Amino acid sequence: MRYWLMKSEPSDVSIDDLAKRANKTIAWYGVRNYQARNFMRDQMRIGDQVFFYHSSCKHPGIVGIAEVCKLAYPDTTQFDSNNKYFDPKATSEIPRWFNVDVRFVSKTRLIDIKELRSYPDLLGMRILQKGNRLSITPVDPAEWKCIIGIM
DNA sequence: GCCAACGTTGGC
């Protein structure tokens, strides 16, 4: 089982939105970066644990835990010309973008980026590197354990 | 709203 950190803009989908959904589940649609796509498509397995991270907002940081509950399949938004994630180069025969489904596990207190930076054991996290923009990043087990420990 | 960092695009 692997651990991940997945960013979402709370104005789009927040941890509360996830908790309120039917089955507490949502498709992680809208990823348009190949590296992040590959993580979902090639590496994520059912049961993988996810830190749910709020980004591009007033209080960026980890706000909850989710888990992968469905393996990657084509992101339906790529085929919808009315959707902002529409990709004219994608076809149902050759889809370009994939997403997993994630299920709500729990809310946590906000662990903001400043606090994350305050723990030496976490300084290697991808999310803390300058210029990092990847919306999905692996979290190593020691880092996961450390963060769970401070919750 | 600024702007550094980075991924993608497209002309050559």
Place this chain on the structure above:
DNA sequence: GCCAACGTTGGC
């Protein structure tokens, strides 16, 4: 296949 230009991300 290089690389400049461009668009986007995301913390601040």
